[in-house]
Amino acid sequence: xxxxxxxxxxxxxxxxxxxxxxxxxxxxxxxxxxxxxxxxxxxxxxxxxxxxxxxxxxxxxxxxxxxxxxxxxxxxxxxxxxxxxxxxxxxxxxxxxxxxxxxxxxxxxxxxxxxxxxxxxxxxxxxxxxxxxxxxxxxxxxxxxxxxxxxxxxxxxxxxxxxxxxxxxxxxxxxxxxxxxxxxxxxxxxxxxxxxxxxxxxxxxxxxxxxxxxxxxxxxxxxxxxxxxxxxxxxxxxxxxxxxxxxxxxxxxxxxxxxxxxxxxxxxxxxxxxxxxxxxxxxxxxxxxxxxxxxxxxxxxxxxxxxx
Amino acid sequence: xxxxxxxxxxxxxxxxxxxxxxxxxxxxxxxxxxxxxxxxxxxxxxxxxxxxxxxxxxxxxxxxxxxxxxxxxxxxxxxxxxxxxxxxxxxxxxxxxxxxxxxxxxxxxxxxxxxxxxxxxxxxxxxxxxxxxxxxxxxxxxxxxxxxxxxxxxxxxxxxxxxxxxxxxxxxxxxxxxxxxxxxxxxxxxxxxxxxxxxxxxxxxxxxxxxxxxxxxxxxxxxxxxxxxxxxxxxxxxxxxxxxxxxxxxx
Numbered sequence: 001x002x003x004x005x006x007x008x009x010x011x012x013x014x015x016x017x018x019x020x021x022x023x024x025x026x027x028x029x030x031x032x033x034x035x036x037x038x039x040x041x042x043x044x045x046x047x048x049x050x051x052x053x054x055x056x057x058x059x060x061x062x063x064x065x066x067x068x069x070x071x072x073x074x075x076x077x078x079x080x081x082x083x084x085x086x087x088x089x090x091x092x093x094x095x096x097x098x099x100x101x102x103x104x105x106x107x108x109x110x111x112x113x114x115x116x117x118x119x120x121x122x123x124x125x126x127x128x129x130x131x132x133x134x135x136x137x138x139x140x141x142x143x144x145x146x147x148x149x150x151x152x153x154x155x156x157x158x159x160x161x162x163x164x165x166x167x168x169x170x171x172x173x174x175x176x177x178x179x180x181x182x183x184x185x186x187x188x189x190x191x192x193x194x195x196x197x198x199x200x201x202x203x204x205x206x207x208x209x210x211x212x213x214x215x216x217x218x219x220x221x222x223x224x225x226x227x228x229x230x231x232x233x234x235x236x237x238x239x240x241x242x243x244x245x246x247x248x249x250x251x252x253x254x255x256x257x258x259x260x261x262x263x264x265x266x267x268x269x270x271x272x273x274x275x276x277x278x279x280x281x282x283x284x285x286x287x288x289x290x291x292x293x294x295x296x297x298x299x300x301x302x303x304x305x306x307x308x
Numbered sequence: 309x310x311x312x313x314x315x316x317x318x319x320x321x322x323x324x325x326x327x328x329x330x331x332x333x334x335x336x337x338x339x340x341x342x343x344x345x346x347x348x349x350x351x352x353x354x355x356x357x358x359x360x361x362x363x364x365x366x367x368x369x370x371x372x373x374x375x376x377x378x379x380x381x382x383x384x385x386x387x388x389x390x391x392x393x394x395x396x397x398x399x400x401x402x403x404x405x406x407x408x409x410x411x412x413x414x415x416x417x418x419x420x421x422x423x424x425x426x427x428x429x430x431x432x433x434x435x436x437x438x439x440x441x442x443x444x445x446x447x448x449x450x451x452x453x454x455x456x457x458x459x460x461x462x463x464x465x466x467x468x469x470x471x472x473x474x475x476x477x478x479x480x481x482x483x484x485x486x487x488x489x490x491x492x493x494x495x496x497x498x499x500x501x502x503x504x505x506x507x508x509x510x511x512x513x514x515x516x517x518x519x520x521x522x523x524x525x526x527x528x529x530x531x532x533x534x535x536x537x538x539x540x541x542x543x544x545x546x547x548x549x550x551x552x553x554x555x556x557x558x559x
Contacts, residue, residue: 014559053398054559073401081399087392091322103314104400146396 003065004029004154004185005050010059012045012209019045020056021209027187027202029064029153032180034200034217035189036292041206043189044084047158051081063154077105080152082143084159084189088131094118094142095127098149105150117145120175137168144172154185161192173199197221197288205295213295220291228290229256229264232280233271240274243267250293253280257290311402312410319414323380330418334376335425338368342430345491355493356524362434363518365427367490370517372426373449374510377419377456378463378481381411385464386473389556398558404551408461408544415457416450423449444529445520451536452513456481458543465547465556484510494526509539 005027012020020042027033035043048054050061052068052075061068066075089097095114102110118124121141126134131142140160147155157176161169177199180186190196196203196217203220205213213220230253233239239247239254246267247254256267264283271278323330346361353360388394397407439445459481467473488510494502505511516532519525525532551557 048559051399052558053395055554073403076399076401079399081395083392083395085392087395089388089393089396090391091325096321100314100318101396101400103317104311104397104402106310106401108310 002029003027004031004063005187006062006065007046007050008060010046010049010056010061012042012049012054012056019209020049022059023206023209023211024059025204025211025214027185029185030180030183031185031202032177032200033185033187034196034203035187035206036193036196036203036288037189037206038296040208042209043206044158045209046206047081047156047187047189050156051079052076077150078153080147080150080155082147082155082157082160084162086136086139086143088134088139088142090130090132093128093130094123094134094145097131097142098145101146102149107150110149113151114145114149117148120178121145122171137164140164141168141172144175148179153183154187155179156187158189159191160188161190161195169195193288193292203288205292207296213291217288221288223291227258227261228284229258229267230254230280230282230284231256231271231278234277234279237276240270240276242274243270248294248297250290253282255290255293257294311400312406315397315402315406315410316414319380319384319410320417322384323414323418330376330380331422331425334372334422335429338372338426339429341368342433346433355496356522358522358524359434362522363493364491365430365434366518366521367514368430369423369426370449370452370514371485371488371490373419373423373453374456374485374513375481376422377415377453378460378477380418381415381457381460382464382467382473382477383460384411384414385461386467386470389464389468390470394557404548408458408548408551411461412454412457412544412547415460416453419453419456420449423453439521440523441520441529443520444516447533448513448517448520448536451533451540452510452517455509455513455536455540455543458540458547461547462543462550465550468556484508488514489526490514509535512536512539 003026005025007023007025010020010023011018023042023046035046037043045054049056050063050068052072055069063075064078066078068075092100098114098117099110102108102114115124118127121144123138123141123145126138131139134142144157144160155176160172164172173195176186188196188200200217202216203213204211215223232253236252247256249255256263258264342361342364345364349360355363385394388397463473463476467476487505488508489505494505494511497505512527512532512535515525515527516529516536519529519532
């Protein structure tokens with residue numbers, strides 16, 4: 001498999017703010033790649049650099065081997081971006097919008113493919129409706145359609161399901177997964193971690209403009225292996241000192257990563273000895289959210305998974 | 309050049325879909341100017357041996373061409389910037405030269421369309437005599453519309469908000485066009501203001517355009533054309549430099 005996206009040492013400053021701090025990343029053709037991180041981590045800036053909307057201070061990026069600045073025409077032909085903001089051109093109908101977008105890429109008579117996209121995104125009935133009159137969810141679908149008119153081998157979705165109802169979300173993922181199976185490389189940024197967990201085969205986590213974790217989804221989950229014990233103490237009491245270093249905090253719960261169930265006994269014993277009272281206790285399987293919270297709090301489990 | 313063609317088509321379709329505001333409204337405005345000024349002045353004023361109403365008509369036509377060319381590119385850009393839909397033209401493989409040409413030509417076409425409309429409704433009010441040199445008419449209309457279309461791009465790219473654009477329009481474009489000799493011959497002005505008028509490039513656009521109708525003008529049409537060509541070069545190169553650098557479009 002060839003390289004779909006190559007990002008080398010990209011730095012971007014906005015005034016005194018360093019939005020991207022030397023990001024390097026390679027994504028292979030056919031991957032379903034997740035880009036995660038809190039707000040302001042640099043996800044959208046990175047995507048904008050890839051799309052040529054933002055020019056990096058240093059470093060280089062390429063799409064399917066085409067440099068996004070030196071060879072921007074070829075790079076942009078190979079990239080479809082679904083922007084995060086719900087933007088639309090109020091002058092045109094859905095079909096006009098898609099025809100115009102096709103024309104920008106040098107495609108005339110693109111109606112067969114446009115019809116197919118409309119069909120797949122459940123937009124056929126709205127084809128001749130003015131953009132202004134569509135609901136938010138419908139506008140979102142048109143944004144996806146616009147990114148696909150030129151059949152780009154690499155598709156970037158920047159939080160496409162923010163504020164979208166469940167039905168559309170599932171329909172959208174169904175369609176995107178099909179495109180991925182047909183060979184399109186998909187890059188997704190999302191706040192819904194379960195989505196990334198279900199869809200992405202590899203994940204990078206960004207924090208303050210740096211990649212802090214990069215591995216396959218299954219490795220990331222495995223590294224955080226087994227189970228977590230979540231508990232809350234009465235009146236939000238602090239943990240005894242002996243346990244403090246082993247736990248992280250998430251939504252007012254103390255979270256312990258366990259390698260085996262026999263560890264539970266020890267934890268509970270220490271709490272009892274310290275005279276604390278447990279208000280709530282849950283035992284759960286690791287999910288991406290735990291990994292995410294851990295990474296963002298600086299817990300080190302990037303063993304060997306350093307960003308290339 | 310498919311990007312250029314599509315972007316031009318989109319820009320023309322954009323104003324055409326709201327042609328009631330973008331074409332019909334400015335024609336009505338120009339008609340009102342003509343009705344009022346010719347009512348007051350037609351029997352009292354003659355300029356260069358031409359009756360006032362006849363003198364006024366080419367000026368109004370050209371003023372409408374210029375103002376609407378500016379309005380088209382500037383409002384299209386600021387609107388798509390404010391709503392964010394500008395990404396649709398930034399993501400595709402469209403070069404900055406194609407981008408420039410598409411917005412400029414679309415603006416010029418809207419200017420010409422309004423100009424033809426103004427001429428069609430005002431032409432009845434005076435025997436224009438006329439079309440002494442149609443080539444000059446066309447040359448000045450096209451180049452004037454292109455300059456203002458290009459200047460509109462600069463304003464649209466520079467402005468972050470609608471009120472900044474309105475400032476550009478009210479404090480620069482309006483005075484330049486209103487004080488360019490649309491309503492009077494600059495020879496009727498005190499000598500100081502005649503000199504000032506010679507620094508206004510719009511004066512040469514109007515004067516050259518009017519020459520095409522009557523064969524008389526304040527300045528020779530060749531000299532006007534030279535000034536207009538130079539203005540075009542300055543404005544177009546500035547716009548191209550802005551687009552190339554990505555100023556306020558690509559960060």
